[in-house]
Amino acid sequence: xxxxxxxxxxxxxxxxxxxxxxxxxxxxxxxxxxxxxxxxxxxxxxxxxxxxxxxxxxxxxxxxxxxxxxxxxxxxxxxxxxxxxxxxxxxxxxxxxxxxxxxxxxxxxxxxxxxxxxxxxxxxxxxxxxxxxxxxxxxxxxxxxxxxxxxxxxxxxxxxxxxxxxxxxxxxxxxxxxxxxxxxxxxxxxxxxxxxxxxxxxxxxxxxxxxxx
Amino acid sequence: xxxxxxxxxxxxxxxxxxxxxxxxxxxxxxxxxxxxxxxxxxxxxxxxxxxxxxxxxxxxxxxxxxxxxxxxxxxxxxxxxxxxxxxxxxxxxxxxxxxxxxxxxxxxxxxxxxxxxxxxxxxxxxxxxxxxxxxxxxxxxxxxxxxxxxxxxxxxxxxxxxxxxxxxxxxxxxxxxxxxxxxx
Numbered sequence: 446x447x448x449x450x451x452x453x454x455x456x457x458x459x460x461x462x463x464x465x466x467x468x469x470x471x472x473x474x475x476x477x478x479x480x481x482x483x484x485x486x487x488x489x490x491x492x493x494x495x496x497x498x499x500x501x502x503x504x505x506x507x508x509x510x511x512x513x514x515x516x517x518x519x520x521x522x523x524x525x526x527x528x529x530x531x532x533x534x535x536x537x538x539x540x541x542x543x544x545x546x547x548x549x550x551x552x553x554x555x556x557x558x559x560x561x562x563x564x565x566x567x568x569x570x571x572x573x574x575x576x577x578x579x580x581x582x583x584x585x586x587x588x589x590x591x592x593x594x595x596x597x598x599x600x601x602x603x604x605x606x607x608x609x610x611x612x613x614x615x616x617x618x619x620x621x622x623x624x625x626x627x628x629x630x631x632x633x634x635x636x637x638x639x640x641x642x643x644x645x646x647x648x649x650x651x652x653x654x655x656x657x658x
Numbered sequence: 659x660x661x662x663x664x665x666x667x668x669x670x671x672x673x674x675x676x677x678x679x680x681x682x683x684x685x686x687x688x689x690x691x692x693x694x695x696x697x698x699x700x701x702x703x704x705x706x707x708x709x710x711x712x713x714x715x716x717x718x719x720x721x722x723x724x725x726x727x728x729x730x731x732x733x734x735x736x737x738x739x740x741x742x743x744x745x746x747x748x749x750x751x752x753x754x755x756x757x758x759x760x761x762x763x764x765x766x767x768x769x770x771x772x773x774x775x776x777x778x779x780x781x782x783x784x785x786x787x788x789x790x791x792x793x794x795x796x797x798x799x800x801x802x803x804x805x806x807x808x809x810x811x812x813x814x815x816x817x818x819x820x821x822x823x824x825x826x827x828x829x830x831x832x833x834x835x836x837x838x839x840x841x842x
Contacts, residue, residue: 448713456685459678529722598742
């Protein structure tokens with residue numbers, strides 16, 4: 446096809462684009478992913494039966510604040526990396542600060558606890574299941590984030606995939622915290638964080654293949 | 659601000675608002691720039707891919723136009739897309755890159771004239787300068803010697819060299835101005 450024909454066809458197909466369309470696409474993709482992941486959690490794992498009581502305790506809110514903060518940083522990263530030449534250095538720095546701060550806090554609590562408590566603090570009742578469950582719950586979110594990016598123009602595909610994965614893992618862990626009854630901070634710092642970083646790794650590897658345009 | 663950037667950006671903003679006529683003009687202009695851009699970066703054996711790349715980039719511009727942020731330069735955005743398409747093309751076809759990749763300025767150069775004709779222009783202009791200045795300008799501005807070096811080798815003082823160069827450059831500027839007004 447001649448370039449002139451293509452130009453005529455594209456001009457004919459032109460529709461106005463609003464400034465908020467990128468944000469809208471992000472909201473739709475992550476919103477649908479959230480809904481799917483939430484339903485999956487309720488149907489597969491079930492809400493924690495003591496949610497009302499737990500909502501009155503600090504660990505519940507601490508866990509929620511940590512995962513929610515990472516979710517916001519991650520979702521913002523997806524938006525930033527969706528533009529050509531988009532950079533997510535700020536997001537990576539913020540995330541490193543959050544991980545570090547929470548890690549220090551958790552390490553402090555761990556060190557101050559009596560040694561016989563150490564094992565239970567780290568393994569809890571659910572050990573590795575926790576990380577695995579978060580990775581599973583993040584899958585619909587990862588698909589949603591990839592859909593967002595495929596319609597936009599990321600030029601660094603590995604980074605874009607990693608951003609999508611971290612956002613998916615973080616939002617997935619927010620949802621998971623409505624099921625999980627673990628409350629020790631060291632537990633969250635290890636297994637939840639791992640549950641966020643693994644989808645990030647999956648996204649980084651998948652980005653090169655699935656985010657091409 | 660680069661006049662090409664200003665013009666293309668205006669067209670792009672009108673296009674985002676839905677003006678199909680501005681959009682057609684924009685795409686035509688962009689296609690020309692892109693053709694030149696890709697041709698310069700493809701080796702002899704792959705020059706025939708330039709048109710495909712131009713079309714692919716135009717389609718990407720169309721489907722990804724929501725990612726253009728009006729407070730950023732349009733050419734930088736377009737360049738990022740063109741470069742992505744070029745690298746993707748190399749990767750897909752397993753072509754080893756031998757051409758250096760570049761900055762956004764490369765997409766919209768100041769003009770497309772041949773460097774040889776630029777050199778001829780410079781030489782012809784220099785001919786209009788008095789012999790003594792010409793030599794000094796040639797050695798400092800074109801060969802890149804320092805004022806001090808030239809002063810030593812010619813036996814002139816440094817300030818004499820500077821004054822002489824300054825006069826010569828002024829004479830060239832006057833001549834160029836005359837040309838621009840149509841009496842060159």
